[in-house]
């Protein structure tokens with residue numbers, strides 16, 4: 496199986512079979528290589544491996560067979576040439592910035608990205624002379640107007656959190672390339688099971704493996720997927736030097752997560768769609784945000800760009816914050832936790848948690864109302880989730 500060309504196989508098969516180079520022990524399951532370093536055959540072998548003239552493991556900060564297996568598998572699933580794994584999703588995003596940016600450079604970033612991503616660009620890259628402009632995810636002309644001669648890349652998540660707004664990846668990739676910059680997509684919400692940004696023209700995909708790639712809320716990890724050139728020139732040197740490495744144990748957990756990703760994502764989407772449609776018929780709910788609803792502003796685009804509509808549903812309660820908190824506290828099986836992409840359904844109040852650092856005016860502008868509730872729909876029976884919600888409001 497070590498000489499199979501996995502490009503000839505479908506994603507479901509790649510997810511289960513690719514990446515494992517069987518050792519002389521003939522193991523069926525991928526082993527966890529808990530070794531910090533590797534033994535060279537000779538002084539010359541050590542020298543050749545260190546300088547990259549000979550391939551082979553060196554030191555687990557940047558070469559570990561279990562981590563490599565995860566990287567090879569995810570690269571295939573995202574239709575990228577190469578993948579590098581990181582200690583967390585934030586470490587992966589940091590590596591993209593550290594690898595590609597220098598003082599004086601500029602980034603255009605969606606306003607609707609993960610809160611720590613905003614802080615990373617604004618506060619940390621900002622401290623070293625990189626400026627970032629934040630724009631409305633779905634406003635193409637705002638992206639276009641924000642690009643400067645020093646812009647190195649555009650950065651976005653689609654669907655966005657928590658309102659599930661959809662960006663046109665193809666159009667923004669063309670815009671980026673016309674200005675000699677790159678498009679970076681955080682593919683956390685869809686995963687390659689639903690959306691492949693690189694095949695739509697994006698240059699780099701980043702992941703928080705913590706979410707759907709694990710799928711059972713066990714480990715923190717991240718990944719960057721891109722071309723051989725970008726990884727080799729810009730990302731790998733930073734991983735090797737900066738050291739925000741994924742542990743072999745976590746890689747092993749994520750490898751088994753990838754094996755069931757396609758069927759889990761389908762089940763998450765089916766459950767979420769079922770609940771979103773049901774929510775639209777409830778009198779307590781004034782608005783439901785889900786790309787699978789025809790009422791969603793980018794429903795058509797979502798249909799073209801994604802194979803299904805994802806597992807995240809947000810909705811607004813007429814009673815504002817009081818009603819939202821009361822609902823959250825009264826649910827019995829949904830977990831009150833900020834994590835998403837778990838087999839367990841989770842419920843959060845974005846205005847007082849993920850978006851609490853924004854001023855009320857900023858929240859209003861971002862569409863995060865006080866009555867907004869986000870549910871990451873898990874794999875429990877959808878009737879039980881509906882029962883939990885309807886008995887709670």
Ligand SMILES: *Cc1c(COP(=O)(O)O)cnc(C)c1O
Pocket residue numbers: 583584585586609652656681683684702703704705706715716717
């Ligand atoms: C959670 C998350 C991240 C950060 O990932 P960590 O693994 O928590 O560091 C980045 N982007 C999105 C969209 C996320 O949901």
